[in-house]
Amino acid sequence: MGALVGFAFGLGCLLVWAAFRPREVRPVAASGSSRIEQRLAEAGLREVAPRSLIALCVGSAVVGAVVVLGITRTAPIAVVFGALAGYLPMAIVAGRARRRQREFAEVWPEAVDDLASAVRAGMSLPDAVAALAVRGPEPLRAAFHAFALDYQVSGRFGDCLDRLKERLADPVGDRVVEGLRIAREVGGGELGRLLRSLSGFLRDDLRTRSELEARQAWAINGARVAVAAPWVVLLVMSTQRTVIERYQSAAGAVVLAVGACLCVVAYRLMMRMGRLPTERRILQ
Numbered sequence: 289m290g291a292l293v294g295f296a297f298g299l300g301c302l303l304v305w306a307a308f309r310p311r312e313v314r315p316v317a318a319s320g321s322s323r324i325e326q327r328l329a330e331a332g333l334r335e336v337a338p339r340s341l342i343a344l345c346v347g348s349a350v351v352g353a354v355v356v357l358g359i360t361r362t363a364p365i366a367v368v369f370g371a372l373a374g375y376l377p378m379a380i381v382a383g384r385a386r387r388r389q390r391e392f393a394e395v396w397p398e399a400v401d402d403l404a405s406a407v408r409a410g411m412s413l414p415d416a417v418a419a420l421a422v423r424g425p426e427p428l429r430a431a432f433h434a435f436a437l438d439y440q441v442s443g444r445f446g447d448c449l450d451r452l453k454e455r456l457a458d459p460v461g462d463r464v465v466e467g468l469r470i471a472r473e474v475g476g477g478e479l480g481r482l483l484r485s486l487s488g489f490l491r492d493d494l495r496t497r498s499e500l501e502a503r504q505a506w507a508i509n510g511a512r513v514a515v516a517a518p519w520v521v522l523l524v525m526s527t528q529r530t531v532i533e534r535y536q537s538a539a540g541a542v543v544l545a546v547g548a549c550l551c552v553v554a555y556r557l558m559m560r561m562g563r564l565p566t567e568r569r570i571l572q
Contacts, residue, residue: 329457330385341377349374360526364541368548369523388427392458393497395425397490400464404483413472413479414445431455445472460490511558515551 324338352373357366402424406416418436421429434455438448446469453465467486471479525531534540 326457327381327385329454330389331381332384332388332457333381334455334457341381344377345374348376352376356523360523360532362526362532362535364535364544365522365526368544369519371548372519389458389460391427392456393460393490393494395427396460396464397487397494399424399428400483400487400490403468404480404487407480407483413468414439414448417468428456464490507558507561511555514558515555518547518551 324341328334328336328338328341349370353366353370356369357363360366399420402420403413403416406419407413411419417432418439421433421436424432431452435448435452438451439445442448449465449469453462456462456465464486467482471482526535535544
């Protein structure tokens with residue numbers, strides 16, 4: 289009985305020590321896996337492991353190469369289309385991340401306005417943030433619902449904000465969260481003014497970026513059509529025997545390889561020349 293009491297006392301002391309033990313922040317290496325993990329978080333797919341996405345890319349490449357090889361009976365063409373199919377999951381994740389970031393940027397001003405209204409009504413800042421899980425914009429409710437549960441369990445506003453930033457994985461969200469952290473530390477009558485200023489700044493930034501993106505759309509669509517058209521024509525023409533015989537030789541393989549490299553370089557160059565400056569998560 290005495291051993292059991294001693295074990296329970298030691299376990300309780302260990303849990304108390306672990307609760308107040310400061311966390312060690314480890315620098316994250318800029319590896320390929322961490323970049324893929326960050327892109328998955330930005331796309332709202334945090335539950336998907338990077339190795340699963342890589343395995344999906346490999347599987348798509350193999351399936352695409354086998355299907356095209358069965359249609360054309362030409363290995364060089366199958367390799368090229370297999371590489372395109374292997375990149376498709378990465379492109380889908382990147383597109384989902386851009387759409388999610390754009391969707392968040394459109395609703396953040398409304399969320400900050402709700403916070404300012406709640407603070408003016410007399411709610412504390414943590415309660416106002418947690419209330420966004422119910423009356424906030426629909427795309428943000430899941431993240432703020434998790435924040436409300438975290439705050440009910442721990443009561444540590446700063447740590448809950450850190451986890452909120454990880455769930456959002458959004459550059460605008462980083463600015464809003466850090467603004468809330470500063471507002472919590474400063475307090476006083478400046479809180480409402482700070483939130484209103486932040487809301488106005490976000491609306492101006494969204495308006496300017498929307499106008500620029502509307503003008504940029506033609507460059508992006510033109511680059512995609514210019515890159516996809518030759519390969520669609522090649523896939524259609526590869527059903528003809530004369531075309532297949534030309535690309536089965538070594539010279540045909542070299543032409544395909546050079547064409548693929550030129551298309552990739554031209555596409556990246558057009559996208560770099562026509563893209564807008566993207567916000568980086570400098571406050572994560």
